[in-house]
Structures are given as C-alpha cells and as structure tokens.
Amino acid sequence: xxxxxxxxxxxxxxxxxxxxxxxxxxxxxxxxxxxxxxxxxxxxxxxxxxxxxxxxxxxxxxxxxxxxxxxxxxxxxxxxxxxxxxxxxxxxxxxxxxxxxxxxxxxxxxxxxxxxxxxxxxxxxxxxxxxxxxxxxxxxxxxxxxxxxxxxxxxxxxxxxxxxxxxxxxxxxxxxxxxxxxxxxxxxxxxxxxxxxxxxxxxxxxxxxxxxxxxxxxxxxxxxxxxxxxxxxxxxxxxxxxxxxxxxxxxxxxxxxxxxxxxxxxxxxxxxxxxxxxxxxxxxxxxxxxxxxxxxxxxxxxxxxxxxxxxxxxxxxxxxxxxxxxxxxxxxxxxxxxxxxxxxxxxxxxxxxxxxxxxxxxxxxxxxxxx
Amino acid sequence: xxxxxxxxxxxxxxxxxxxxxxxxxxxxxxxxxxxxxxxxxxxxxxxxxxxxxxxxxxxxxxxxxxxxxxxxxxxxxxxxxxxxxxxxxxxxxxxxxxxxxxxxxxxxxxxxxxxxxxxxxxxxxxxxxxxxxxxxxxxxxxxxxxxxxxxxxxxxxxxxxxxxxxxxxxxxxxxxxxxxxxxxxxxxxxxxxxxxxxxxxxxxxxxxxxxxxxxxxxxxxxxxxxxxxxxxxxxxxxxxxxxxxxxxxxxxxxxxxxxxxxxxxxxxxxxxxxxxxxxxxxxxxxxxxxxxxxxxxxxxxxxxxxxxxx
Numbered sequence: 001x002x003x004x005x006x007x008x009x010x011x012x013x014x015x016x017x018x019x020x021x022x023x024x025x026x027x028x029x030x031x032x033x034x035x036x037x038x039x040x041x042x043x044x045x046x047x048x049x050x051x052x053x054x055x056x057x058x059x060x061x062x063x064x065x066x067x068x069x070x071x072x073x074x075x076x077x078x079x080x081x082x083x084x085x086x087x088x089x090x091x092x093x094x095x096x097x098x099x100x101x102x103x104x105x106x107x108x109x110x111x112x113x114x115x116x117x118x119x120x121x122x123x124x125x126x127x128x129x130x131x132x133x134x135x136x137x138x139x140x141x142x143x144x145x146x147x148x149x150x151x152x153x154x155x156x157x158x159x160x161x162x163x164x165x166x167x168x169x170x171x172x173x174x175x176x177x178x179x180x181x182x183x184x185x186x187x188x189x190x191x192x193x194x195x196x197x198x199x200x201x202x203x204x205x206x207x208x209x210x211x212x213x214x215x216x217x218x219x220x221x222x223x224x225x226x227x228x229x230x231x232x233x234x235x236x237x238x239x240x241x242x243x244x245x246x247x248x249x250x251x252x253x254x255x256x257x258x259x260x261x262x263x264x265x266x267x268x269x270x271x272x273x274x275x276x277x278x279x280x281x282x283x284x285x286x287x288x289x290x291x292x293x294x295x296x297x298x299x300x301x302x303x304x305x306x307x308x309x310x311x312x313x314x315x316x317x318x319x320x321x322x323x324x325x326x327x328x329x330x331x332x333x334x335x336x337x338x339x340x341x342x343x344x345x346x347x348x349x350x351x352x353x354x355x356x357x358x359x360x361x362x363x364x365x366x367x368x369x370x371x
Numbered sequence: 372x373x374x375x376x377x378x379x380x381x382x383x384x385x386x387x388x389x390x391x392x393x394x395x396x397x398x399x400x401x402x403x404x405x406x407x408x409x410x411x412x413x414x415x416x417x418x419x420x421x422x423x424x425x426x427x428x429x430x431x432x433x434x435x436x437x438x439x440x441x442x443x444x445x446x447x448x449x450x451x452x453x454x455x456x457x458x459x460x461x462x463x464x465x466x467x468x469x470x471x472x473x474x475x476x477x478x479x480x481x482x483x484x485x486x487x488x489x490x491x492x493x494x495x496x497x498x499x500x501x502x503x504x505x506x507x508x509x510x511x512x513x514x515x516x517x518x519x520x521x522x523x524x525x526x527x528x529x530x531x532x533x534x535x536x537x538x539x540x541x542x543x544x545x546x547x548x549x550x551x552x553x554x555x556x557x558x559x560x561x562x563x564x565x566x567x568x569x570x571x572x573x574x575x576x577x578x579x580x581x582x583x584x585x586x587x588x589x590x591x592x593x594x595x596x597x598x599x600x601x602x603x604x605x606x607x608x609x610x611x612x613x614x615x616x617x618x619x620x621x622x623x624x625x626x627x628x629x630x631x632x633x634x635x636x637x638x639x640x641x642x643x644x645x646x647x648x649x650x651x652x653x654x655x656x657x658x659x660x661x662x663x664x665x666x667x668x669x670x671x672x673x674x675x676x677x678x679x680x681x
Contacts, residue, residue, distance in 0.1 A: 221615070221626065224615055
C-alpha cells in the first residue's frame with residue numbers, strides 16, 4: 001500500500017506542477033525593446049522583440065527568428081505559439097509587441113488597440129500564406145478535378161462512393177473504384193479547418209450552410225484526427241479516405257484540382273500566391289492596414305482559392321525609437337524576399353507575391369515613435 | 372547495561388523521532404495544500420462557464436449539455452480499459468508470483484514495469500498507426516455478425532479509430548500498474564496460509580482461490596482504482612487514437628470523446644469563455660477522480676482485516 005500512497009502523492013505533485021506551469025504560461029513574458037546602443041551607429045538595431053499568437057506560423061517563425069537574429073546581431077525574437085486568440089489578447093493587453101493571427105483584428109479590436117498603440121491603433125499585414133490541399137487516398141489516382149459543390153457534398157457526407165456520377169462527370173477517363181468515401185477531418189480547433197470551411201461556405205453557398213469556425217461542424221462528425229500530421233497519417237492508412245491539410249504535409253496522397261472559373265487549378269505555391277492577389281482589402285480600415293477579404297469564389301483562372309493567410313499585427317506607433325527600429329527591421333525582414341524564402345524552405349508554405357510584400361513593407365515602414 | 376544502552380538509544384531516537392514526524396506531517400500537509408490549490412485554481416478559472424449565458428457555451432445549451440456526453444465517453448473508455456486490463460493484469464501477476472520459475476518471474480516483472488515507462492504519446496502513435504488499421508477487419512466482422520447489438524452497430528469505422536481501439540490502448544497502458552501492484556500483494560500472502568492450504572490437499576489453483584485471492588482482494592481493488600485513475604486522466608493517447616464525435620452507443624463507429632482529450636485538443640487555440648469551459652471540464656474530471664478514489668478507499672476499509680492492504 002505504500003506504493004499506492006507514494007504513487008498518488010507523486011501524481012498529485014505532478015498535477016500541481018503542471019497546473020502551476022499552465023497558470024504561468026498565459027502571460028507571455030513582456031520585455032520592452034531594451035535599447036543599449038552598443039552598435040555605435042545610429043541605425044544599429046538591438047533588443048528583444050516579443051510576439052505571441054498563431055501556432056500555424058510556428059515553423060515559419062523559427063526560420064524568421066533564426067534568419068533575423070543572424071542578420072542583425074544583438075537582437076532576440078521571442079514568439080510563443082499560444083494560438084491566434086491568445087496572441088491577439090496578449091498584444092492588446094500590451095504583453096506582446098506583435099501578434100501572429102490567423103484572423104485579422106476585428107474593428108472593435110482595432111478600437112481597443114488605440115489604448116496601447118496610440119490614436120492610429122494597430123494594423124494587420126499578411127505574413128504567411130499556406131495553400132490547403134484537398135487530399136485523398138485512392139491507389140492509382142493522383143489528381144481529381146472537382147468543383148466546390150462536389151467537394152462540399154463529399155465533406156457533407158452526401159456523396160459516399162468514389163464512383164458517384166458527380167465525381168465521374170468532371171473526371172472523364174479516370175477509372176473510379178466503388179470504394180466508400182471516408183471523410184477525415186481535424187478534431188482540434190484549427191485555422192486550417194476555419195479556412196477550408198470558409199472556402200466551402202463561400203464557393204458552395206447552396207450546399208454548405210454551416211457556421212464558419214475553427215471547429216468542424218458537430219453535425220458532420222466523421223472520422224477525425226489530431227493535427228495536420230494526424231489527418232494525413234489516417235488518410236494515408238485508409239483506402240478511400242479524403243481530408244484537407246497543409247499542402248506541404250500531404251506526402252504521397254493524391255490532391256484535388258479545384259474548379260476556378262472554367263478551369264481546374266492544380267495546387268501550388270504560385271497558384272496560392274495568385275489566390276491571395278485576387279483578394280480585396282477589407283473596407284473601412286486605416287491606411288496601413290492590409291486585412292484581406294479572400295475571394296474564395298474567384299473565377300480568375302490559375303489562382304487557387306483554398307488558402308490560409310496568417311497575419312502579423314503591429315502597432316502604428318511604439319513608445320521609443322529603439323522599439324520602433326526593432327519592430328520595423330523584423331517586420332520588414334519577414335516580408336522581404338529572403339525572409340519569405342526562408343520560411344517557405346522550412347515550413348513549406350507559399351511565399352507572398354512581390355506586389356503584396358512591397359505594399360506590406362510600406363505599411364511597416366510608416367511605424368513611428370508615439371508623440 | 373542493557374537497560375542503559377536502551378535508554379541512551381531511546382533518548383537519541385527521540386530527537387530523530389520528532390524531526391521525522393515533523394517532516395512527515397509537513398509532507399502530508401503539502402500534498403493537501405497542493406490539492407486544495409489545484410481545486411481552487413480550477414474553480415476560479417472555471418467560474419465564468421457557470422455564470423455565462425447558456426447559449427454562449429459550446430453547443431449552445433449550457434454547460435451540462437456540453438459536459439454530459441464527454442463524461443460518459445470518458446467512463447466508456449475507462450471501463451473498456453479496465454474490463455480488459457483487470458483479468459489480464461491479475462493473471463500475469465499470479466503467473467509471476469506463483470507459477471513462473473523464479474528467474475523467469477524476475478525478468479518478466481521488469482518487462483511489465485518497462486511498459487509503464489513508455490510515454491503516452493508513443494502509445495498513441497502506435498494506436499493510430501498500427502493498432503487501428505489492424506483492427507478494421509475485426510470491426511467489420513463484429514458489425515456484420517453482431518450488428519444487432521447496439522454496441523456493435525455498423526457501419527464499422529474504415530480507419531479503426533474508435534472508442535474500442537482507444538480502450539484497448541488504455542488497457543495496455545493500465546496493465547503495468549495493475550500487474551505490479553497485484554504482484555506485490557500476492558507475494559505478501561502469509562506463507563503459513565498457503566502451506567496450510569497445500570497441506571490440506573488443495574491443488575495450486577485451489578490454494579490461490581482459498582488463500583491468495585481473499586487476502587489480496589483489497590489490494591487488487593486499489594490497484595484497479597489506480598489504473599482507473601490513469602485511464603480516466605489519459606490525454607495524449609486518446610487524443611491521437613480516437614476519432615471524436617458525439618455520444619453514440621456503438622463502440623466500432625467513430626464518435627465519443629473523453630474529457631482529457633477534449634481539453635488537450637482544444638486548449639492550444641482556446642481563450643475567453645472557451646478556455647473557462649475547458650477548465651471547467653477539467654474540474655469535472657478532478658471531481659470524478661476524487662469520488663472514484665473515495666469509493667475505493669471505502670471498499671478497502673471494509674475488507675481490511677486479514678489482508679495485505681493495511
């Protein structure tokens with residue numbers, strides 16, 4: 001019985017320790033950009049930059065952090081991937097100097113950001129673009145042409161066989177088996193799910209009538225797995241399965257060419273970048289803000305509409321020159337060609353188009369010291 | 372001479388005694404204090420859920436409607452795990468303590484203990500990469516032949532990621548706990564009882580049912596309860612293995628969810644009310660575990676005469 005006691009004591013202590021650490025982690029360490037001008041020249045940038053937010057940017061952020069710190073000695077970037085919501089909250093509370101977020105700041109969030117960012121508030125710039133593949137496991141079939149309505153019906157569990165006439169209609173010459181379709185979705189809340197269902201809701205309005213959120217609709221529960229790696233592994237192990245996942249992670253699964261306009265667009269980094277360009281700025285925003293209304297139902301051929309755009313949120317003004325320099329140089333590095341390439345190499349996402357990153361750099365360049 | 376020595380030892384021992392009893396008391400209080408701190412933390416953080424507008428809680432029908440299916444899911448998964456692990460664990464423990472040759476017994480004991488050292492994420496990965504696909508044909512068979520029983524209602528899952536698979540993975544994880552504890556208890560059976568039974572002409576099996584098992588019963592119960600605690604609280608393995616969904620009776624379709632997995636899956640992106648909701652779910656799990664342990668304690672207390680549990 002001693003074992004039992006020691007066991008439960010240890011269990012309790014572990015739980016307590018975990019609880020305490022969990023407690024501590026929701027306030028990211030805020031350290032203002034300390035300006036010790038050791039570099040000598042006026043342009044020297046140094047200090048610690050603290051960010052918090054989306055976990056989708058995690059591997060890209062590691063690449064940016066490494067690249068930026070190597071290029072500008074004396075700087076340090078801290079990013080805690082606590083989730084988009086937590087990141088925005090930390091940023092608005094002044095606990096982080098920038099936030100990473102899968103959704104841009106809403107109007108009321110911009111309003112409340114004026115407290116810490118000065119009269120012009122905060123602004124969003126796109127920093128990370130990732131195409132989401134609709135991937136399937138059918139031996140011998142590498143690509144399928146599908147339109148939005150058919151994809152929506154498959155994920156709505158209305159089309160249940162691979163040789164359904166709706167699928168066959170757009171795939172002449174492909175021999176489709178009589179296999180049952182197994183839909184695999186994410187069981188954790190994620191930006192991938194949110195962007196995928198947002199696409200379905202926009203491009204297949206009549207079929208997809210569910211709320212857009214990071215959770216898969218409860219009524220459509222089907223096979224599911226945790227994380228991108230989970231859905232890909234489950235799909236790879238199950239013949240006839242179909243899922244949606246980051247393009248960089250789908251491995252040897254077949255991918256769907258999505259119907260855009262009259263053509264079927266094959267998924268690629270370029271097509272995704274083109275999809276971002278088709279987006280229009282959100283109306284009624286400040287001059288610096290680059291929030292995008294993604295045109296999921298675009299008809300411009302060659303652009304791929306199922307994309308995740310993750311933003312960086314900055315203040316339009318910071319309290320001292322050192323912080324401004326630090327934020328600017330980091331923000332600009334992320335958007336530079338080198339930064340986007342670094343991230344793409346490490347995270348497998350799509351780089352921003354030159355036009356888009358130029359405009360974003362312009363926004364960041366106008367960050368100033370609070371007066 | 373002897374009395375002097377004893378007295379000297381006694382006076383020396385008194386200081387040691389005080390220090391030790393103080394340290395033991397401190398340790399005891401520390402555990403209670405941490406437990407209380409955890410409970411208070413959970414309660415305070417969970418509070419917004421109970422006061423919130425029911426329509427804002429996930430599912431839109433209040434916290435009870437949200438938590439009920441996942442409580443049942445947690446219980447189902449833990450029950451499957453214990454149904455499998457208890458007989459197997461006791462059998463393995465009996466084999467090690469009373470049947471196996473001594474050398475084999477020691478080796479086997481180490482191997483079983485090793486199972487407890489494997490991280491749960493490894494069990495989870497094994498569960499969804501190896502076990503789940505391997506179980507698909509059996510699920511198919513169950514749904515075709517026993518489909519009239521609601522528990523095996525088809526169509527069977529094509530991925531094998533069901534609550535039954537999760538339960539089996541949990542059973543493997545719980546097994547070393549039940550086995551090691553039961554083995555220790557079985558070994559403590561008074562040799563005289565065993566020898567008396569054998570001398571009366573009992574076979575080895577009769578000796579075990581007559582002297583070992585009655586002696587060990589409370590110990591087995593507490594081993595099972597400790598296993599149950601692990602099964603209830605297991606997070607990662609379930610999160611990886613289970614295809615989550617609403618509450619359904621069928622064990623071979625995707626569906627059901629456990630509290631721990633629900634928290635793990637939704638915590639990273641949760642904030643505001645959702646976060647409070649998940650912590651409230653944690654509070655519920657905390658209470659369930661506490662109740663289970665209290666019941667176990669009560670059962671053990673009732674059977675504690677002539678047993679290895681005191």
